[in-house]
Amino acid sequence: MRLDAHQHFWKFDPVRDAWIDETMEVIRKDFLPTDLEPILQKNNIDGCIAVQADQSETETAFLLDIARNHNFVKGVVGWVDLLADNVEDRLAHFSSNNKLKGIRHIVQAEPNDFMLRSDFQNGISKLSQFDLTYDILVFPRQLPAAIKLAEKFPDQAFVLDHIAKPAISSGMDREWQSDIKELATCENVYCKVSGLVTETKDFQWRAEEFTPFLDVVFDSFGADRLLYGSDWPVCLLSSPYETVLKIIEDYVPKEHHTKIFYQNTVNFYKLDENL
Secondary structure, three states, rough: EEEEEEEEOOOOOOOOOOOOOOHHHHHHHEEEEHHHHHHHHHHHOOOEEEEEEOHHHHHHHHHHHHHHHHEEEEEEEEEOOOOOOOOHHHHHHHHHHEEEEEEOHHHHOOOOOHOOHHHHHHHHHHHHHHOEEEOOOOOOOHHHHHHHHHHOOOOOEEEEEEOOOHHHOOOOOOOHHHHHHHHHHHEEEEEEEOOOOOHHHOOOOOOHHHHHHHHHHHHHHHOOOEEEOOOOOHHHHHOOOOHHHHHHHHOOOHHHHHHHHHHHHHHHHHOOOOO
């Protein structure tokens, strides 16, 4: 069995999806389960986790509806307003659907100290009672706040998306490296090996450019806390699904493939073992 721990679906809306500008023509269209399922089958991937791309409850309902109708979507990371006074009620509402596995906020678009806000942390404090994880989507400059967040909530399960999006083409960022190592000392934090190809200059790269960054996350988190994610369809800005998958397949030692391509995703998102 193999799983993809990070991908997206959307019905393209030029207003709502304004982040997909004219330079991203290849993804300025709908991406739905009928588009992804044959790609997963071709690459021997048995299921996936659908992650929010829009910050609305409509998005969460959309993804949960997809998961209900397509068995290969094993779980959903949705969105609720973690800053809201009624956050507990909204979490209760959506977590009644057992396909909701976690919550994400697009923190990369927020100030560096956003995760230190008391209202945000109040929202984070409510997740564990619903057995929900939290996906950390940040840039390297926001890693210090992520470290403080993970330390403050040691019983909350966190996963870092896209290895915190370092600028791959600029070479190793020693501050990023140090922060990743510190974040990984929090045993409640996992890391998705995802989003690498789109953190390159003009979406052009050579495979060896990724190796130092993969070395850092592998050495820091170890084989038990890394999850493979394609970031499809965003990855298409740079590379087809097969290429993204091969980068990680080639890097990860064979003896760790089951963990990184399957078991760690099952463990982190508490998926049904009878997939």
